[in-house]
Amino acid sequence: MDQRLTEFIAACDKLAGGGQDAGANVAAIAPLMLELVRAGRSLLDPDHLREDPEQYARNAIHVGEADGVSLFALVWLPGQWTPIHDHGTWGVVGVLDGVLEERAFLPATGWDDADYYPLTPGGIVFLSPGSVSTFVPNPDHIHVTGVPEDREPVVSLHLYGRLMNSFHLYTPEHASRRLIDVPHYESS
Numbered sequence: 001m002d003q004r005l006t007e008f009i010a011a012c013d014k015l016a017g018g019g020q021d022a023g024a025n026v027a028a029i030a031p032l033m034l035e036l037v038r039a040g041r042s043l044l045d046p047d048h049l050r051e052d053p054e055q056y057a058r059n060a061i062h063v064g065e066a067d068g069v070s071l072f073a074l075v076w077l078p079g080q081w082t083p084i085h086d087h088g089t090w091g092v093v094g095v096l097d098g099v100l101e102e103r104a105f106l107p108a109t110g111w112d113d114a115d116y117y118p119l120t121p122g123g124i125v126f127l128s129p130g131s132v133s134t135f136v137p138n139p140d141h142i143h144v145t146g147v148p149e150d151r152e153p154v155v156s157l158h159l160y161g162r163l164m165n166s167f168h169l170y171t172p173e174h175a176s177r178r179l180i181d182v183p184h185y186e187s188s
């Protein structure tokens with residue numbers, strides 16, 4: 001693995017292990033991600049750049065303990081999007097190539113009933129190469145992320161405060177959500 005990635009992961013592990021709250025973690029790590037993404041895709045091994053014609057590819061760079069940080073390189077081909085999802089943790093996203101689009105959703109009526117999750121569309125953000133965005137949970141950041149058909153592919157780095165192997169998938173037309181497993185490719 002590239003030494004810059006190794007050092008970034010070690011720094012994130014140290015910061016996140018300090019018992020700070022989520023806001024303090026993303027505030028400390030976002031500048032490190034901003035510095036990291038300046039290097040572009042030269043940071044990544046071929047394993048981190050795998051594409052999948054069926055869906056956006058999640059390539060693991062670092063998968064730590066269940067409550068430790070994890071880092072993925074995501075490769076998005078034109079027309080590939082996530083479902084509407086949350087994260088169950090904090091995160092820091094940086095873009096290496098292309099323009100990643102994020103479309104946010106907001107709770108429409110509050111979430112007093114655990115089985116009722118009506119959503120209304122929120123804002124849209126375009127993340128160009130070099131851009132960094134962050135999110136914290138409670139309330140969680142709910143969005144779809146991806147690339148429209150008429151744009152170029154995207155490569156982005158996603159640092160999470162946990163082993164990111166599941167999230168809630170939201171279905172606004174039914175005002176419901178369910179927890180699903182989220183697969184990834186391992187790196188050698």
Ligand SMILES: [Fe+2]
Binds near residue numbers: 087143145
């Ligand atoms: Fe997300």
